[in-house]
Amino acid sequence: MGCEDVVPLRERGQREVFCGLAPIVWLHRKIQDAFFLVVGSRTCAHLIQSAAGVMIFAEPRFATAIIEERDLAGRADANAELDRIVTRLLERRPDIRMLFLVGSCPSEVIKLDLDLAAERLMRSVNGRVRIVSFSGSGLETTFSQGEDACLAALVPHLPALPAGAERSLLVAGSLAEVVEGQLERLFSGLGIDRVRFFPPRSADDFPPVGPGTVVLLAHPFLANTARALEQRGATVLIAPFPFGAEGTTAWLQAAATAFEVPAERFAAVTGPAAARATTALARLRPELEGKSIFFFPDSQIEIPLARFLARELGMRLIEVGTPYLHRQHLAPELALLPAGTRLSEGQDLERQLDRCRADRPDLVVCGLGLANPFESEGIATKWSIELLFTPIQGYDQAGDLAELFARPLLRRSRLVELAPCN
Numbered sequence: 001m002g003c004e005d006v007v008p009l010r011e012r013g014q015r016e017v018f019c020g021l022a023p024i025v026w027l028h029r030k031i032q033d034a035f036f037l038v039v040g041s042r043t044c045a046h047l048i049q050s051a052a053g054v055m056i057f058a059e060p061r062f063a064t065a066i067i068e069e070r071d072l073a074g075r076a077d078a079n080a081e082l083d084r085i086v087t088r089l090l091e092r093r094p095d096i097r098m099l100f101l102v103g104s105c106p107s108e109v110i111k112l113d114l115d116l117a118a119e120r121l122m123r124s125v126n127g128r129v130r131i132v133s134f135s136g137s138g139l140e141t142t143f144s145q146g147e148d149a150c151l152a153a154l155v156p157h158l159p160a161l162p163a164g165a166e167r168s169l170l171v172a173g174s175l176a177e178v179v180e181g182q183l184e185r186l187f188s189g190l191g192i193d194r195v196r197f198f199p200p201r202s203a204d205d206f207p208p209v210g211p212g213t214v215v216l217l218a219h220p221f222l223a224n225t226a227r228a229l230e231q232r233g234a235t236v237l238i239a240p241f242p243f244g245a246e247g248t249t250a251w252l253q254a255a256a257t258a259f260e261v262p263a264e265r266f267a268a269v270t271g272p273a274a275a276r277a278t279t280a281l282a283r284l285r286p287e288l289e290g291k292s293i294f295f296f297p298d299s300q301i302e303i304p305l306a307r308f309l310a311r312e313l314g315m316r317l318i319e320v321g322t323p324y325l326h327r328q329h330l331a332p333e334l335a336l337l338p339a340g341t342r343l344s345e346g347q348d349l350e351r352q353l354d355r356c357r358a359d360r361p362d363l364v365v366c367g368l369g370l371a372n373p374f375e376s377e378g379i380a381t382k383w384s385i386e387l388l389f390t391p392i393q394g395y396d397q398a399g400d401l402a403e404l405f406a407r408p409l410l411r412r413s414r415l416v417e418l419a420p421c422n
């Protein structure tokens with residue numbers, strides 16, 4: 001049963017993934033008084049602007065400090081230039097409470113030490129603004145690692161949970177406000193009242209952490225964040241992730257077990273919401289049942305999504321690719337995957353494309369760069385990054401999540417109907 005012991009196809013070769021700057025798009029909406037300053041090239045600036053859209057009337061909360069060619073050639077003091085830009089930015093924008101210096105491929109190539117720069121700049125503003133650095137570089141990484149790097153960099157800044165404080169739950173991973181509200185109500189119904197979310201909405205609202213902190217990960221790609229929280233004494237729960245009715249129940253159950261919630265209370269609180277989710281999924285099941293799906297490795301949430309689509313919607317998994325397989329955090333998910341599922345870790349793009357074309361799946365989940373070619377070949381696609389932009393966790397989003405996969409299939413079938421007969 002399951003895929004716990006499956007040895008994935010391990011591939012190393014050309015990759016087709018977004019870089020770690022992409023999460024700035026959702027993190028800047030989440031932490032509402034933070035500013036993200038990418039220290040990068042014009043390419044980085046274009047990526048961020050096109051991914052986030054250009055805000056004309058609002059004060060933007062991200063920007064790029066461009067490293068010019070003379071900096072790359074080592075003919076300018078990039079540190080002095082960075083200090084000048086940050087000082088000017090903080091003078092002009094007193095509303096900024098937290099500043100992220102985000103590393104990129106160019107800043108790594110010229111070995112600009114942004115950790116040191118963050119410490120230096122924080123001293124220069126007398127700690128008035130918290131300045132933290134993390135890497136969003138696309139060298140050997142995939143885009144969801146940007147969020148992991150950002151949160152892991154914040155962990156040392158969290159206050160200590162006072163000794164002897166009552167245990168509290170920390171949900172780690174960026175979630176939409178609507179999802180946080182729903183989860184808060186469920187936890188409260190379970191009697192778990194001391195619940196905090198990380199990252200917080202404000203730099204002034206950092207959750208405390210310590211040996212009394214129990215962590216529930218909202219995403220499977222937070223390995224470094226989890227490790228950093230454990231180093232602060234927290235206990236990280238291992239559970240399936242909150243996708244679909246089954247995943248959400250199992251995720252909540254992990255917290256309920258840790259906080260010794262009686263089984264009857266758990267059933268009474270989660271039962272109605274789980275039933276609503278099951279009904280929403282039943283409505284979409286006819287669109288998806290029996291359809292085959294192929295995941296290219298990109299977001300690192302492929303395995304929980306595959307589990308959800310196979311078990312709750314009856315889809316056939318052709319290949320489930322993931323950039324990295326964190327066996328420890330994904331163990332419960334692997335146990336739930338249908339036995340015999342083809343798993344792949346890493347990527348050798350051409351070989352994977354060959355496999356996919358030979359398998360001819362009904363739906364391909366992939367990055368933007370691969371979607372158009374597949375569409376032109378008559379294969380429906382779903383952009384993997386959209387699954388990170390959209391609220392998809394929890395009971396009330398289960399139907400929306402299924403719909404994200406049903407929609408491209410429906411669109412493809414309409415295109416086939418409209419195609420002229422030869």
Ligand code: SF4
Binds near residue numbers: 020041043044136
């Ligand atoms: Fe490109 Fe690297 Fe900048 Fe990402 S960080 S946009 S991969 S140069």
